Amino acid sequence: MRRLLRANLILLAAFAFASEVQASEITRAVMLSNSCAACHGTDGNSPGAMPSINGKSAQFISRALLEFREGKREATVMGRHASGYSDDEIQLIADYFSTLP
Numbered sequence: 001m002r003r004l005l006r007a008n009l010i011l012l013a014a015f016a017f018a019s020e021v022q023a024s025e026i027t028r029a030v031m032l033s034n035s036c037a038a039c040h041g042t043d044g045n046s047p048g049a050m051p052s053i054n055g056k057s058a059q060f061i062s063r064a065l066l067e068f069r070e071g072k073r074e075a076t077v078m079g080r081h082a083s084g085y086s087d088d089e090i091q092l093i094a095d096y097f098s099t100l101p
């Protein structure tokens with residue numbers, strides 16, 4: 001039951017997101033964001049010591065990623081990870097995580 005509710009919430013978030021960007025962009029955002037799951041948990045919901053990033057504002061996430069990328073924010077791994085993304089990709093990732101419950 002909880003799983004179903006969770007799936008529905010994710011679907012709702014995906015539809016809200018869909019009204020803003022085209023389907024192909026959603027696929028791209030999901031694929032890019034999958035690389036974050038290894039550390040930040042499924043859908044950005046971390047089960048451990050890593051910070052959860054689901055539901056944070058797009059502005060917070062994009063700013064953090066840009067600062068990590070530019071070396072302006074202290075990091076152990078995020079500096080390297082963020083360096084793999086363009087401005088456009090960072091915006092997609094940030095918008096996507098901000099829609100997740």
Ligand code: HEC
Nearest residue numbers: 035036038039051053061064074075076077078079081093
């Ligand atoms: C290899 C593990 C790893 C991966 C993969 C990873 N992160 Fe991180 N993330 C971290 C760690 C560790 C921190 C804490 C800063 C540091 O030490 O680098 C962090 C911090 C952050 C923060 C700041 C959170 C806060 O509350 O201050 C954001 C936002 C973030 N990551 C987003 C992402 C996104 C988006 C992705 C995928 C594109 C991602 N991370 C992939 C390990 C990871």
